[in-house]
Amino acid sequence: MSKNIHRLTEKQCSDIYVGEPITLTTVMAVIAVALVAVIIYRLFLSGEGSATIPGGWKFSWE
Numbered sequence: 172m173s174k175n176i177h178r179l180t181e182k183q184c185s186d187i188y189v190g191e192p193i194t195l196t197t198v199m200a201v202i203a204v205a206l207v208a209v210i211i212y213r214l215f216l217s218g219e220g221s222a223t224i225p226g227g228w229k230f231s232w233e
Contacts, residue, residue, distance in 0.1 A: 218233075219233045
C-alpha cells in the first residue's frame, strides 16, 4: 500500500463540501414515505380484507 498521504491547506479544507449524507437520508425518507403511501392506498381501496398490527391491533372490513 502506497503512502500518498499529504496534508491539506486551509483553502483546500474550506473547499470541501459535505452534503451527501443529508441527500442520501432525504432520498431514503422519500422512498419510505412513498412505500407507506402505496401500502395504505392498496389497503383502503381493497374491497375486503384484514390487517393485524403488532400489539394486538386487528382491523377488518368488507
